[in-house]
Amino acid sequence: MARMRITIKDIAERAGVSKTTVSFAFNDPRKISKATCERVMAIADELGYVPDPVARTLTTKRIGAIGLLLPQPMHEALKNPYLTELLQGIGAACLEHETSLLIVPPIKGRLLEAASRAAVDALLAIGVGPDHSIVDLIRKRHIPLLTIDGKPSAGMANVGIDDEEAAYTLMRYVTGLGHRDIAIVELETESYNEPAERSSLVRDRRRAGFGRALQEAGSLSPRVYSAVCSVEGGRAAAARILADGKASAIVAMADIVALGIMEHCAACGLSIPADISIVAFDDIEMAALLPPGLTTVRQPGFDKGYEAGRVLLGMLKGAEPEQISMNAELIVRGSAAALSSDAARALPFAAAAGTKA
Amino acid sequence: MARMRITIKDIAERAGVSKTTVSFAFNDPRKISKATCERVMAIADELGYVPDPVARTLTTKRIGAIGLLLPQPMHEALKNPYLTELLQGIGAACLEHETSLLIVPPIKGRLLEAASRAAVDALLAIGVGPDHSIVDLIRKRHIPLLTIDGKPSAGMANVGIDDEEAAYTLMRYVTGLGHRDIAIVELETESYNEPAERSSLVRDRRRAGFGRALQEAGSLSPRVYSAVCSVEGGRAAAARILADGKASAIVAMADIVALGIMEHCAACGLSIPADISIVAFDDIEMAALLPPGLTTVRQPGFDKGYEAGRVLLGMLKGAEPEQISMNAELIVRGSAAALSSDAARALPFAAAAGTKA
DNA sequence: CCATAAAGCTAAACCGCTTTAGGCTCGGGC
DNA sequence: GCCCGAGCCTAAAGCGGTTTAGCTTTATGG
Structure with a gap:
């Protein structure tokens, strides 16, 4: 015994x-x-x-850990290096406060239950809006909550970027290059299981931004695909896009997906950007490394994580909830170019737009 | 109020x-x-x-979380995608047991304290040997412990690969290609702060494997460099290696470092593998994507994580500690080739060795 | 020499829940 | 009519710490 x-x-x-x-x-x-x-x-x-740390916690009300609510199981969520960058930022903030980080994925698809069982001092949640049932639960638990990529709303801490603007900028850039046949690759989110809550705030805002840019470019209507958020998901999406034919530019919602798309296109003998332009969101480290370099809207993943952690941990010490909006910046590399040959000549303005963010 | x-x-x-x-x-x-x-x-x-999950835990003795002890702060550790893969595997195992994962980095450089404050049911520790003070502490806490990449020892759960063998295989491959001027890039580990415990089990075993292969190839003596475990660290190391001149092959301890090395070499106008061969350990996803493809010893990161989680969570239910050794496999891609020109001709056997793992 | 404070220590309450050991009620079998 | 068991519910004892309020003792100093 x-x-x-x-x-x-x-x-x-x-x-x-x-x-x-x-x-x-x-x-x-x-x-x-x-x-x-x-x-x-x-x-x-x-x-x-x-x-015993648990016994101590019962009276001190401090367990020395904050939680991160993941919309998906870890083995899926971590396929996106953007999340890794976010984690690094959160980790940096935790370090300063001598706090550990509890990763909380949904239990059997239900995040709510996982969230109520999590023994933490405060919670971070990715992509939940103020009307999500999680918010209510956390309020009952009387612990601070901060959303990342959520919707700014009164009294609720949030850090994010202006996704509508970012999407608009990116799509403007693409249409500015003369592209008319555009494929958009969205992310399959099998996240939060309440159907009503499945809507991705980020996706909706980006759709709005895309829509505005496409409208301005002459009411273009893109083909919309969706992919699992991983290199493999990108490859699969690329295969479908190429099979369908028409696209001259592909806009992916995440760099990691774009890398898969690039790889598949290259493997099919297409040259990037001569034959096809590819752009995305995030600016993960590999985006710069893989030739010809991925043109992307930089999301300050590390900074977002750091700020999120900083604000949340501050709230534990009595600080007010903050709403931080960071700015996204178009990073132009080599993966997108003006629509080639005859098409490009027919649209002379396109060539010049390339340098403007 | x-x-x-x-x-x-x-x-x-x-x-x-x-x-x-x-x-x-x-x-x-x-x-x-x-x-x-x-x-x-x-x-x-x-x-x-x-x-209240904490109050409940006090009597049930189950908090529904296991901990992962990191040798470094999160913002450093996560720069290595290998860790991310490990995390995915651990996450997959946790999912099956409806458990969360607490990431526990050192507090002010002291992991021991962090480990004793962690409110978890069981602990995973990366790269600690059976004589590490952590082991003693966890024993006092009466919670199960499993080491990843630790040293197999009686009664202690561990999962890892045979690093000595893996290193030997890799170095044999390199010397088999005819390389004589070899640079080894080790990892700067600023991990556990007890100086006596800083020795990296993995590094020591790999050194042994390298030594054996180098001995067999004619008592070659490599130049040894060290790098922070990141792309940037790889770049910096490459700069030093190139400045020193002599190397025709570079062996890095981690793919992520190798990617940085490849990038720097390419940026310097060197062609890989014609001008310089580069190999490493891990086989992270990007190793295959970045041309010409990194030749590397595959470490089953996901599987290691999964097995580690599975065994540890099993121990929580009364299972015996297991020691699992997974096998590493040389994945030959394009980043290493026979020593070129005159040197290659002088060693005709080298060209053929490329296909043999 | 006595009031007073400071230093060192402790009994007991408390944190919020689980769990053990029983208590009470009611219906059924003999 | 009595005993027994089943069904439902509860008081109280933990779990392993922290913290409050107070009790001794010993210096302080007027």
Whole structure:
């Protein structure tokens, strides 16, 4: 039989002092004499005592961890390096506050339950709006909540970018290059299971931005595809797009998908950007490395994560919820170019637009 | 003033029943009448009651989370996609057991303290040997521990690969290609702060494997460099290597570093593998994507994570600690070739070695 | 020499839940 | 009419710490 864990009571008895004294020895040694403290510590050491973090939490109300609610299981969510960058930022903020990070994926597709079971001091949630049932739950739990890529709303902390604007900028760039046959690759989100809550705030705002740009370019109507958020998902989407024929430019919702698209196109003998233009969102590290370099709207993943963590941890210390909007910037690399040959000549303005963000 | 949290006591009073009954309503409804259960739940709902996970844990001894001890802060550790793959595997295992994952980086460089504060049911630790002080601490806490890339030892759960063999295979391959001037790029590990415990088990075993291969190839002595584990670290290392001149082949300890090296070499006008061969460990997804494809020893990151999680969570249910050794496989792509021109001709066997793993 | 404060320590309440051991009621079998 | 068991519910004892309020003792100093 596994010997029971050593508790504070054991130490107290062995040292001939009260539990209070032992507790003081660990938490606030000034409250007791040096001699007693040392004796207690020696005994604690000898017996191999480690304070139980859970028991401590019950009274202190601080467990030293914040949670991150993932819309998908980890093995899917982490396929997107953008999330990894976000995590790095969150991690950097946690480090400053000596806090750990609990990754909380949905349990059997239900995130709500996972969220209510999570033993944390505060929560971060990706892509949930103010009317999501999660928000209500967290309010009941009386712990701070901050959304990332959520919808700004009164009293609710959020950090994100202006996705409508970002999408508009990107699509303007593409249409400015003369493209008329555009394929948009959205993300298959099998996230939160309440159907009513499945709508992706980000996707909706981007759709709006795209729509505006397409309208301005002459009421173009793009073909819309959807892909699992991964390299493989990108490849599959590319295959479908190429099979359908018509696109001269592909706009993906995530760089990681775009990389898969680029690879598939290259493997099919297409040259990028001569034969096909590809652009996306995020600006993950690999976007710059893979030739010819992916033109993309930079999302400050690390910074978003850091700010999110900073604000949330601040709220734990009494700070007010903040709403931070970071700016997205079009990073022009080599994966998109003016519509080639005759098409390009027919639209002389397109060539010049390339340098303007 | 923030209204106090609703507790089980509030529900009990309002419903005119005992705390026990309320508890039963939530955990084992069969123990009470349907009518009572419904009434209690209705009131709980009305008052916005959410059971406190911490309080529950104190008696049940299950918090529904396992921890992952990181040797470095998150913002550094996650620069290596290999870790991300590991996380995906762990996440997949956690999913099956409806468990969350607590990421535990060192607090102020001290992982020990972080480990003792972590409220988890079990712990995963990367790269710690059986004599590491962490092991002792976890034993005191009486929770299961499994090491990843640790040293197999009696009674201690571990999953890893045979790094000595893997390194030997890789270096054999390189020397087999005729390379004599070899640069090895190790990882700067600023991990665990106890100097005595800083030794990386993985690094030591790989050094041994390299040594054996180099010995067999004629007592070659490589130049050893070290790099931060990131693309940027790879670039910096490459700059130093190129400045020093002599290397015809570079062996990096991690793909992500190799990618940086490849990029820098390419940017310097070197052609890979004609001018310089580059190989590494891990086989992250990008290794295949970046032309000409990185030759690398595949580490089954996802599988390691999955097995680690599976075994650890099994231990929580009473299973015995297992020691799993997965196998590493040399994946030959385009980044390494026989030593070119005159040198290659002088060593005719080298060209053929390329296809043999 | 006595009031007073400071230092060191402790008993007991408390945090919010689970779980054990029983209590009460009611119906049925003999 | 009595005993027994089933069904429903509860009081109270934890779980392992922290914290409050207070009790001794020993210096302080007027």
